[in-house]
Amino acid sequence: MNQLQKHALQVRKNILKQIYCAQSGHPGGSLSGADILTCLYFEEMDISAENVDTTDRDRFVLSKGHASPLLYAVLCEKGFISQEELKGFRQIDSKLQGHPNMNYVSGVDMSTGSLGQGISCAVGMALANKLDNNDHRIYCLLGDGESEEGEVWEACMAASHYKLDNLCLILDYNHLQIDGNIADVIGPEPFQSKFEAFGFHTVEIDGHNFDEIKKAFEEARKVKGQPTVIIAHTIKGKGVSFMENNYAWHGSAPNTEQYEQAMKELDGE
Amino acid sequence: MVNNMATATREAYGKALAQLVKENENVVVLDADLTKSTKTIDAKNACPQRHFNMGIAEGNMMAVAAGLAASGKVVYASSFAMFAAGRAFEQIRNSICYPKLNVKVCATHAGISVGEDGASHQSVEDLAIMRSIPNMKVFQPCDARETQEVIQKIAKIDGPCYVRLGRLGVEDVYDENYTWEYGKGNVLKEGSRVAIVATGLMVQESLKALELLEGIEPTLINISTIKPIDKDLIIETAKKHEVIFTVEEHNVIGGLGSAVSEVLSPLGLPVKHYSIGLEDTFGRSGKPKDLLAYYHLDAQGIAQKIKETIK
Numbered sequence: 001m002n003q004l005q006k007h008a009l010q011v012r013k014n015i016l017k018q019i020y021c022a023q024s025g026h027p028g029g030s031l032s033g034a035d036i037l038t039c040l041y042f043e044e045m046d047i048s049a050e051n052v053d054t055t056d057r058d059r060f061v062l063s064k065g066h067a068s069p070l071l072y073a074v075l076c077e078k079g080f081i082s083q084e085e086l087k088g089f090r091q092i093d094s095k096l097q098g099h100p101n102m103n104y105v106s107g108v109d110m111s112t113g114s115l116g117q118g119i120s121c122a123v124g125m126a127l128a129n130k131l132d133n134n135d136h137r138i139y140c141l142l143g144d145g146e147s148e149e150g151e152v153w154e155a156c157m158a159a160s161h162y163k164l165d166n167l168c169l170i171l172d173y174n175h176l177q178i179d180g181n182i183a184d185v186i187g188p189e190p191f192q193s194k195f196e197a198f199g200f201h202t203v204e205i206d207g208h209n210f211d212e213i214k215k216a217f218e219e220a221r222k223v224k225g226q227p228t229v230i231i232a233h234t235i236k237g238k239g240v241s242f243m244e245n246n247y248a249w250h251g252s253a254p255n256t257e258q259y260e261q262a263m264k265e266l267d268g269e
Numbered sequence: 270m271v272n273n274m275a276t277a278t279r280e281a282y283g284k285a286l287a288q289l290v291k292e293n294e295n296v297v298v299l300d301a302d303l304t305k306s307t308k309t310i311d312a313k314n315a316c317p318q319r320h321f322n323m324g325i326a327e328g329n330m331m332a333v334a335a336g337l338a339a340s341g342k343v344v345y346a347s348s349f350a351m352f353a354a355g356r357a358f359e360q361i362r363n364s365i366c367y368p369k370l371n372v373k374v375c376a377t378h379a380g381i382s383v384g385e386d387g388a389s390h391q392s393v394e395d396l397a398i399m400r401s402i403p404n405m406k407v408f409q410p411c412d413a414r415e416t417q418e419v420i421q422k423i424a425k426i427d428g429p430c431y432v433r434l435g436r437l438g439v440e441d442v443y444d445e446n447y448t449w450e451y452g453k454g455n456v457l458k459e460g461s462r463v464a465i466v467a468t469g470l471m472v473q474e475s476l477k478a479l480e481l482l483e484g485i486e487p488t489l490i491n492i493s494t495i496k497p498i499d500k501d502l503i504i505e506t507a508k509k510h511e512v513i514f515t516v517e518e519h520n521v522i523g524g525l526g527s528a529v530s531e532v533l534s535p536l537g538l539p540v541k542h543y544s545i546g547l548e549d550t551f552g553r554s555g556k557p558k559d560l561l562a563y564y565h566l567d568a569q570g571i572a573q574k575i576k577e578t579i580k
Contacts, residue, residue, distance in 0.1 A: 120335075127336070
């Protein structure tokens with residue numbers, strides 16, 4: 001197992017731990033984005049203990065804010081949140097709110113939760129970097145179901161109009177939303193041609209393949225004059241057999257037996 | 270010196286913002302395809318590189334403003350009150366106010382004095398909506414000088430602000446020596462028994478109403494900070510008077526009248542408080558002056574309501 005795989009494994013365990021302790025939260029869409037965010041925080045972004053509270057670094061917006069356990073899990077693996085703090089997720093005395101609050105947690109770059117807004121905020125951050133001649137990049141993880149919000153496309157229009165090549169979206173294309181398959185709920189597909197029509201450079205990858213994720217980030221960095229979207233094909237609940245591709249695990253917590261089984265599976269037992 | 274030139278608060282906003290954007294390089298201006306109406310065109314002309322047109326997409330504009338503010342910018346974002354406070358309510362609530370970001374929502378064309386465009390464009394709810402969001406501060410200047418002061422000074426207030434501006438020209442209430450103070454009401458005339466507490470365009474109409482209220486000699490107070498409201502002045506006024514009339518170009522539900530009654534109701538003072546405003550109704554098309562008369566929000570209407578109530 002390489003270093004990234006080790007980090008991703010711990011990130012998945014951190015996700016499940018939070019949701020199990022809280023008996024509340026969103027495991028499916030947190031697990032689907034785990035490899036993308038692990039790669040982003042351990043290979044791509046220049047975030048560190050020294051620069052975490054500044055804008056003098058790459059920043060990340062979790063537009064699909066309900067995947068907060070994923071963000072907290074990665075920030076914990078990076079050392080910004082303790083294992084003890086993870087246990088407080090969604091509890092009354094915790095800074096780990098159900099959806100991320102930028103004023104509570106060092107390393108959370110934007111408060112999100114209401115779908116469609118985070119991507120607009122990321123556009124604003126990318127615009128600010130352009131104004132300031134700040135070469136750092138803005139990353140934003142978007143849900144496939146989230147793309148049903150009209151604001152997502154308003155934001156895309158603005159991003160390409162202002163040629164925000166410092167903005168990199170990642171679409172967590174796991175095909176499922178709360179009420180079922182995205183194609184059955186309202187049908188936001190096709191994505192590639194939609195983003196292209198909105199002026200984006202598009203890259204399509206397997207969102208669980210680290211080499212492909214890394215290469216996509218590299219490619220995005222080289223694109224000039226337009227924003228990039230990485231359309232990452234993922235599996236909702238990835239890593240836990242009974243959660244995979246099952247929309248029932250969008251927003252429900254495992255019981256003790258399920259939690260123990262999930263942790264065993266992740267350890268390859 | 271007070272002159273009788275009728276300047277709309279949106280015009281004063283445009284000029285003040287153009288000045289501010291030149292002086293403060295941290296200021297960024299956003300608009301949603303209404304630059305000539307909201308007057309942010311002046312700021313665009315003064316500093317084109319820090320003015321961004323976000324197109325007819327107000328929700329996105331407000332969240333983009335949040336992203337800019339999260340990067341250290343002081344953002345002035347404008348549209349009509351209907352679309353700023355109305356359509357983009359939730360972006361203002363979740364992306365700006367919840368993280369307490371430095372965005373100044375400057376909403377023009379508030380109230381029925383929009384005129385001919387009619388009810389779809391006449392926001393009579395925005396004070397209620399904006400006042401109810403935690404972390405939000407709410408302002409409504411009454412004339413050009415006060416607008417200039419408010420626009421300059423809120424740049425130094427940390428966190429979200431909502432400024433309600435009008436389309437209609439309004440005669441000067443103040444001269445260039447007037448200094449606006451955050452959170453403070455301003456007593457324009459000391460009277461007795463009856464007090465008129467007005468905001469925005471209704472300050473000018475109330476000033477004119479005073480001339481029709483000879484023998485009553487009311488006190489007149491301008492409240493330009495709706496939230497946080499000047500509690501001390503409201504309480505002092507309540508103690509010194511028998512009747513308070515609040516006057517606003519807004520629904521009587523949720524605006525200035527509600528803010529004043531929220532201060533007064535726990536105190537059990539003998540003073541009576543009546544709200545003058547839109548009586549829970551939408552506006553309609555017409556000339557602004559005709560609309561003010563139609564809804565009894567011109568000087569005559571205000572004076573008549575006061576006379577009828579206290580007789």
